[in-house]
């Protein structure tokens with residue numbers, strides 16, 4: 001594979017598209033009603049499921065694309081910073097694949113049919129009423145906030161490179177550059 005210096009256009013489009021959807025998804029999570037026994041998956045809850053399952057599919061495409069096409073090497077810098085950046089990238093990939101799956105498991109255990117993007121019915125990942133599925137709802141919430149922290153660290157790193165180091169880190173992920 002040829003040496004890459006910038007993220008390719010597909011990787012950049014997926015990075016910023018998923019970023020926008022994740023922002024929308026957290027906003028929906030905060031305005032949707034609390035879920036109790038007997039709550040129906042309508043209104044904002046349906047939107048949460050539709051957007052969340054779309055994020056899952058885009059993350060799968062993104063992982064596949066990255067495995068097929070690779071990514072540029074991290075720019076030179078202190079080893080601890082490179083390790084931390086790499087670790088946060090792995091956490092974000094794994095986390096945003098796992099998080100929607102946990103939500104899906106919880107939704108199945110509530111007896112709901114999960115629709116991809118509100119359109120395509122997906123199979124149940126847990127039996128209706130399964131207590132482990134109920135617990136996964138709690139794990140889903142906690143993981144969502146852990147990932148919000150990871151995004152904070154990731155953005156702090158990106159801004160550090162852009163403002164203090166003034167290197168190419170942010171530019172090579174920015175949309176539009178060849």
Ligand code: HEM
Nearest residue numbers: 025029049052053055100103104106107114137138141144
């Ligand atoms: C990246 C995608 C997702 C993010 C960032 C996310 C985020 C969140 C957050 C922050 C909450 C907690 C809301 C609160 O504090 O009151 C929540 C709850 C919930 N989400 Fe998601 N979610 C995602 C995907 C999904 C998917 C795909 C589903 C279902 C297919 C889902 C189903 C649920 C359910 C059922 C709850 C309530 C859990 C409970 O109270 O037991 N989520 N989500």
Ligand code: HEM
Nearest residue numbers: 018019022066071074089092093151154155158169170173
């Ligand atoms: C939902 C929010 C975000 C997620 C899940 C996320 C995830 C990731 C991941 C997994 C990578 C590794 C590269 C790859 O895709 O293979 C990456 C790279 C990058 N991200 Fe994000 N990101 C988010 C938001 C942001 C924001 C808001 C910024 C800027 C302020 C940003 C700036 C960057 C930069 C500059 C890189 C390239 C780093 C390098 O050159 O090594 N990201 N992001």
